[in-house]
Amino acid sequence: MDTKAAVLWKTHSPWEIEEITLDDPGPGEVTVELAASGLCHSDEHLVTGDMRMPDDMQELLGFPQYPIIGGHEGAGTVVEVGPGVTSLAVGDNVALSFIPSCGRCPSCSTGKQSLCDLGQFLIVGRQIAGLTARHHLAKDGTDIGIMCCLGTFAPHTVVNEASCIKLEDDIPTDKAALVGCGVTTGWGTSVYRAQVQPGETVVIVGIGGIGINAIQGAVMCGARHIVAVDPVQFKRDSALQFGATHAVSDLEEAFALVGEITWGAMAEKAIITTGVAEGSMIASVMALVSKGGRCVVTSVADIAATEVTLSLFELTLMQKELVGGIFGGANARRDIPRLMRLYKEGKLKLDELVTTEYKLEDVNQGYQDMRDGKNLRGLIRY
Numbered sequence: 001m002d003t004k005a006a007v008l009w010k011t012h013s014p015w016e017i018e019e020i021t022l023d024d025p026g027p028g029e030v031t032v033e034l035a036a037s038g039l040c041h042s043d044e045h046l047v048t049g050d051m052r053m054p055d056d057m058q059e060l061l062g063f064p065q066y067p068i069i070g071g072h073e074g075a076g077t078v079v080e081v082g083p084g085v086t087s088l089a090v091g092d093n094v095a096l097s098f099i100p101s102c103g104r105c106p107s108c109s110t111g112k113q114s115l116c117d118l119g120q121f122l123i124v125g126r127q128i129a130g131l132t133a134r135h136h137l138a139k140d141g142t143d144i145g146i147m148c149c150l151g152t153f154a155p156h157t158v159v160n161e162a163s164c165i166k167l168e169d170d171i172p173t174d175k176a177a178l179v180g181c182g183v184t185t186g187w188g189t190s191v192y193r194a195q196v197q198p199g200e201t202v203v204i205v206g207i208g209g210i211g212i213n214a215i216q217g218a219v220m221c222g223a224r225h226i227v228a229v230d231p232v233q234f235k236r237d238s239a240l241q242f243g244a245t246h247a248v249s250d251l252e253e254a255f256a257l258v259g260e261i262t263w264g265a266m267a268e269k270a271i272i273t274t275g276v277a278e279g280s281m282i283a284s285v286m287a288l289v290s291k292g293g294r295c296v297v298t299s300v301a302d303i304a305a306t307e308v309t310l311s312l313f314e315l316t317l318m319q320k321e322l323v324g325g326i327f328g329g330a331n332a333r334r335d336i337p338r339l340m341r342l343y344k345e346g347k348l349k350l351d352e353l354v355t356t357e358y359k360l361e362d363v364n365q366g367y368q369d370m371r372d373g374k375n376l377r378g379l380i381r382y
């Protein structure tokens, strides 16, 4: 099949729209016609180089990470199934989960699908089956990688059935695109990784596509105070509309406010959802957290960064916790259908998440708007 896609040829360069040839789906794979793709910050890490695999790893794999088709937040309809596909048929609507769930690895089989062993393929850029490519440059056949085994910056893609979450027929696929990453990651960060409890105080640092959904999760958990931190006024206003009780512009202000509203006890939970995880901010965020409290890092850092500021004294004596989180610790096969039902019943906001819609050709404008703090979420509609 001939299609087009937004391809990144190297770091620090714009996305280029290229003519692409798609192979037929191989064993266990399907071709999906996408309705929409969200513009998540994680694809920006390919641009800045935060997510660039070290050279020796690329050499070991035997192929380069770039060129790569971006996008890992999509949904659409299955238009072709490969040999041996048993869980999907042509015409099925699916959300594409950025983390595959095989259902049978030690993590999947113990209810931790966000840690599926197939996650090892996320930044490799090839199909799970044999690390082969189905996406090629039309003009010369060059193999092209795909972000998170998906490559949703294209009207069509070929993916493994492990990445597909079947949707009920009445679920709108353009809305379901958002749960493939941002909504589930943010919501799950509050629900599963922070385990927010009724009456708790939660601080959410960074109100983009992930942080705004961490607010939705904290509201559902019954948090008493939800303090949003973001330097951008539009983000702070949006946070209040989504259920935050307070909004401040930096960590210093957050420290003073949280001290005041908790009578010095500080917040039970803090969540980091800034555009990039910076080790230098950890000590300041941990200072917002109470005795026995927990800080969850959901933002992605530079792959090579290892330095962190942290008071180990407080970590020990105040028994604080610092944890990470991928896909909010959610189980795609349980939580994606569940979140879409909550949306249908008016209990989860999805329509309000999309600030601006773009054509695929405008993907660079979409990312500029994200950098400029103009979007809660940008969405490419096909």
Ligand SMILES: NC(=O)c1ccc[n+]([C@@H]2O[C@H](COP(=O)([O-])OP(=O)(O)OC[C@H]3O[C@@H](n4cnc5c(N)ncnc54)[C@H](O)[C@@H]3O)[C@@H](O)[C@H]2O)c1
Pocket: 039, 040, 041, 042, 043, 045, 181, 182, 185, 205, 206, 207, 208, 209, 210, 211, 229, 230, 231, 232, 235, 249, 250, 273, 274, 275, 276, 277, 297, 298, 299, 300, 301, 325, 326, 327, 328, 370, 373, 375, 376
């Ligand atoms: N762990 C996972 O599974 C997972 C999944 C998806 C995305 N992510 C990561 O989550 C992060 C957020 O993604 P997004 O799509 O919401 O990004 P985004 O760019 O939409 O939002 C980031 C927000 O952080 C704010 N911000 C930046 N620096 C700040 C600071 N010092 N203090 C307070 N706010 C600050 C920005 O103003 C912006 O509103 C990214 O690093 C992304 O890669 C992780």
Ligand SMILES: [Zn+2]
Pocket: 040, 041, 042, 072, 073, 098, 181, 182
């Ligand atoms: Zn994402």
Ligand SMILES: [Zn+2]
Pocket: 100, 101, 102, 103, 104, 105, 106, 107, 108, 109, 115, 116, 117, 118
């Ligand atoms: Zn698995």
